Amino acid sequence: MVCGTLMSCFNCLFTRGESSPSGTVETEEGFSGVLNVRTYAYKELKHATDDFSEHNKIGEGGFGSVYKGRLKDGTIVAIKVLAAESRQGVREFLTEINVISDIEHENLVKLYGCCVEGHHRILVYNYLENNSLAQTLLDGGRSGLQFDWRTRSNIGIGVARGLAFLHEEVQPHILHRDIKASNILLDRNLNPKISDFGLAKLLPPNMTHVSTRVAGTIGYLAPEYAIRGQLTRKADIYSFGVLLLEIVSGRCNTNTRLPIEEQYLLERTWSLHERNELVLLVDTSLNGEFDAEEACRFLKIGLLCTQDSPKLRPSMSTVMRYLTGEKSIELKITKPGLISDLMDLKVRSQKKAKKSNTTISTMNTASALNSSSASSANNTTYGSLTFTDIHDRSV
Numbered sequence: 019m020v021c022g023t024l025m026s027c028f029n030c031l032f033t034r035g036e037s038s039p040s041g042t043v044e045t046e047e048g049f050s051g052v053l054n055v056r057t058y059a060y061k062e063l064k065h066a067t068d069d070f071s072e073h074n075k076i077g078e079g080g081f082g083s084v085y086k087g088r089l090k091d092g093t094i095v096a097i098k099v100l101a102a103e104s105r106q107g108v109r110e111f112l113t114e115i116n117v118i119s120d121i122e123h124e125n126l127v128k129l130y131g132c133c134v135e136g137h138h139r140i141l142v143y144n145y146l147e148n149n150s151l152a153q154t155l156l157d158g159g160r161s162g163l164q165f166d167w168r169t170r171s172n173i174g175i176g177v178a179r180g181l182a183f184l185h186e187e188v189q190p191h192i193l194h195r196d197i198k199a200s201n202i203l204l205d206r207n208l209n210p211k212i213s214d215f216g217l218a219k220l221l222p223p224n225m226t227h228v229s230t231r232v233a234g235t236i237g238y239l240a241p242e243y244a245i246r247g248q249l250t251r252k253a254d255i256y257s258f259g260v261l262l263l264e265i266v267s268g269r270c271n272t273n274t275r276l277p278i279e280e281q282y283l284l285e286r287t288w289s290l291h292e293r294n295e296l297v298l299l300v301d302t303s304l305n306g307e308f309d310a311e312e313a314c315r316f317l318k319i320g321l322l323c324t325q326d327s328p329k330l331r332p333s334m335s336t337v338m339r340y341l342t343g344e345k346s347i348e349l350k351i352t353k354p355g356l357i358s359d360l361m362d363l364k365v366r367s368q369k370k371a372k373k374s375n376t377t378i379s380t381m382n383t384a385s386a387l388n389s390s391s392a393s394s395a396n397n398t399t400y401g402s403l404t405f406t407d408i409h410d411r412s413v
Contacts, residue, residue, distance in 0.1 A: 055119045056131030060138050063087065063097055070099065076149070081110065081216075086145060095130060096146065100139035110216030111139045117215040121188055125180030127203060127213040146211060148204035151261075156199050156270050159303065167308035169208050170265050174316060175341050176210040177202055181258055182334035184212075185251045191221040193249055197257035198238045199264055219249060237271040241355035242328055252328035255337070256355065259323025263287050266316050268301030284324055284354050291321060291351065315340070318347055324354040 066087030067074045077084035082101040088094055100111050118129050133140035148154060151173070154161040165173075177197075184192040195217040203211045217233050232239075232247055240256035243249055260271050263283050271283040280286050290296050296314045319340045323331050330352060332340065339345035 055115060058131055058133045058142060060133050060135045062090065063133055063140055067097055094145045096143040098141040098143065113218055114141065114215045117192055117218045123180055123183045125176045125210055125212060127211045146203040147206040148208060150200045151202045152200035154204065155268060156264060167304060173208065173210045174262050174265050177212060177258065177261065178334060178338050178341055180212045181254060182338055185334050193219045193221055193251060194254050195219060195249065196234055197254055197261060198235050199261060250328060252331045255323045255331045255334060259320040260284060262316060262320040266313055267299050268303055285356050287317060287321060288354055315347065318351060321351045321354060325352045326355040327352065
């Protein structure tokens with residue numbers, strides 16, 4: 019269905035679409051293979067955004083900026099401009115195009131095309147009116163949008179449906195690697211769309227995992243992936259579990275301004291689960307207007323998805339049945355893989371480094387957590403554009 023032309027190196031040769039300027043599109047050295055995707059002239063995208071003006075900017079981060087634009091035919095689009103100096107960003111740019119150019123789903127962002135002229139690397143997506151979950155639901159109500167329980171339920175189910183499509187229907191299967199609130203965009207009706215495929219990996223047939231350098235965002239990162247670098251669907255499922263807890267509670271997974279026992283959402287959820295008090299975690303802004311049984315079921319599903327043992331986490335198709343009530347939760351929920359365990363790992367690694375007088379590459383967990391809680395709600399991402407990401411860092 020997707021990608022007979024997809025190669026693990028994510029190299030490509032872009033073919034010209036009807037919006038391309040005359041002549042041959044310049045390509046990077048080492049590009050190979052063929053990818054059919056519409057290409058836009060840089061001049062057209064420059065005009066569409068009023069010369070990439072600040073008032074049209076809707077997102078900014080470590081790999082570039084995103085602008086709202088109007089094409090010649092009147093179509094409103096989101097235009098992601100890759101920072102020219104970012105070589106790592108170019109690789110993510112190629113990955114993103116390769117992964118999503120041939121797939122379409124109601125819960126995935128739609129790629130219209132790209133621009134590859136000289137040093138310019140630009141992606142053109144459908145424009146989504148209501149930004150991301152990070153900017154709306156998790157931004158303390160500053161967006162003015164109202165998320166009643168039914169809306170939250172639909173968002174959780176929609177994200178699960180999109181992720182199940184990537185994991186189980188597309189061939190080869192796709193591992194997203196960066197499911198988080200800032201990568202879930204919302205259309206005018208608050209329907210969710212998964213975005214940012216810059217870190218995605220393909221899972222070839224008959225393979226259980228992909229060994230890769232660790233990339234993702236602290237707070238959503240599955241512990242076994244962070245420690246061993248073995249990527250499976252279960253890493254995405256862990257990230258989804260954390261996201262589901264955020265949707266129900268209306269808060270970020272990490273908030274260092276709270277009392278120590280409440281700073282980490284997953285740990286807080288587990289504590290309340292053990293006391294049979296999960297209902298206390300439901301967002302108070304709902305003013306009690308929610309289905310308590312359904313909300314607690316969603317929280318339990320989040321815990322099922324984040325269990326420390328990857329083998330115990332359900333598949334996304336099973337998660338879908340849990341969320342819709344087609345299947346009841348009869349399994350015992352075991353302790354989740356907690357962010358504090360990753361912090362302990364960092365401390366032990368630092369001690370080992372001092373003792374052996376060698377340098378070990380570790381995640382600066384505390385810094386990433388503080389950065390995440392302070393800024394994650396202020397970025398719109400149609401690609402890998404937030405500062406809190408840990409891109410291709412070995413653990």
